[in-house]
Amino acid sequence: MAKLSCRDYGFECDFVADDEDIQILLTKFAKHTLEEHGIEYTKEILMQFIMRQKNPWIESNSFP
């Protein structure tokens, strides 16, 4: 199961989004960051966050 936590991305916030369905997870987290922090993340960006968590050995090559 994938998970995104506000704290991991520099927010002083205990919100954690997790879900079996990655699309739902992204939607939950994006909605939270927009409503609570006024920051809009696209699903593409959030997907990259998750990919980095799951593949820590993939270095910045894929991320300009």
Ligand SMILES: [Zn+2]
């Ligand atoms: Zn938050």
